Amino acid sequence: MKQETIDRIRKFTEDRDWDQFHSPANLAKSIVIEAAELLECFQWNDEEYDIQHVKEELADVIVYCQNLMDKLEIDADEIINMKMSQNEAKYPVEKAKGSAAKYDQL
Numbered sequence: 074m075k076q077e078t079i080d081r082i083r084k085f086t087e088d089r090d091w092d093q094f095h096s097p098a099n100l101a102k103s104i105v106i107e108a109a110e111l112l113e114c115f116q117w118n119d120e121e122y123d124i125q126h127v128k129e130e131l132a133d134v135i136v137y138c139q140n141l142m143d144k145l146e147i148d149a150d151e152i153i154n155m156k157m158s159q160n161e162a163k164y165p166v167e168k169a170k171g172s173a174a175k176y177d178q179l
Contacts, residue, residue, distance in 0.1 A: 074135070074139070074149065079139060082136055082139050082140065083143065086140060095140055095141075095144055096144075097141060097144055097145060100137055100140050100141040100144060101141065103137045104134060104137045104138060104141065107130060107133040107134045107137055108134050110130045110133070111127065111130035111131055111133075111134060113130075114126050114127045114130060163176040164176055164179070165179075
């Protein structure tokens with residue numbers, strides 16, 4: 074995410090004095106709630122959905138994730154690369170390519 078976008082999210086929260094409500098637990102709950110709203114976009118049809126609504130709900134998830142990372146002083150690039158390294162070890166290309174099997178069943 075661009076720094077300009079991160080700064081805009083932070084300013085939005087600061088201008089409204091909402092940080093007081095942003096405990097890690099509250100933010101984690103909000104991420105799950107917004108993710109459920111994203112899933113609702115596909116509730117009755119996997120192929121026909123309102124892309125604008127999907128974008129709005131996905132943005133809500135991302136904004137809450139950024140707020141949680143700020144609260145916990147976590148860097149997105151750092152944790153994503155950490156997790157990708159773990160995933161690459163658990164799902165080596167030669168075993169996982171083209172397979173939906175879980176790592177312990179490859």
